[in-house]
Each structure stands twice: as structure tokens, then as C-alpha cells.
Amino acid sequence: MSLDDLYRQVILDHAQHPRARGVLSGDDVRAIDLKNPTCGDHITLYVRIQDGKVQDIRFTGEGCSISQASASMMADMLKGQNIEAAERVKDIFLKMIQGHDLVESEEETLGDAVALKGVAQFPARIKCATLAWKALEQGITDHSS
């Protein structure tokens, strides 16, 4: 199996069996709605941040396989991380999606999300892959403001 095939399988697995789909409620939960302007699909990301940590993270919404897989990978990876670590993962992901090369340790940090590397070659799909991460960026910024 080629690396591309493996990445395709990882993406499909997350898209078909998304981790962390659902809703969070409570005073300490930030809900961020974001729309992909190019297609109209949207995501609502729920983040519970306590004691400097992403204690829980869930999402709802509709979108293509890339957007759903990306949200699933992100939520799976960031639950339980402290905010600095979550921001670092987000920055590395956005760097990869913009087509920049990553060093090995950065690829390891991204876990399954490295499977979305190829999206960088398809500018029309970049917004699909970054939708959840942009929502996270807002959630973290809202929290610290």
C-alpha cells in the first residue's frame, strides 16, 4: 500500500467514523460557528477550557469528507492538551496545509492529521481542511481575551 493510499484510508476512517461528534453545554463552554464561504458548509465547535487545558472538544455541522475528517482528527488530538500545546499543533497544521515542509518531529506532533498533507496541492480544498482549526483558533482567542 502506498503512503497516499494509507493517508486516504485514514481520512475516510475519520470522515465515516468521526471522533468527538456532538455538543457540549455549560457556562465554561465556548461554541464557535464557522462557515466555509466557498461552499456554505459549516461547523460548530464546542471547546471547554479549564485550568489552561482543552478539557473537552466536540463538533457538529455538515461538510465534505476533508472537513469532517479534519475536525475529527483535531478533536481527537487536542482533548486533554494544554492551550500552548494545542496552539502549537494548530500552527503546525496550518503551516502544512499552506504547503510548507515539516520536520519529522512536527509530522509526529500532527498524528493522523498529517494524512491531510496532500490537500496543500488543491487550493480549493484548503478551506475545507482548515475550517475546524480556524474555529479552534477563535475559541482559544476568545478564551484568552
Ligand code: FES
Ligand atoms: Fe464544503 Fe468541503 S466542500 S467544507
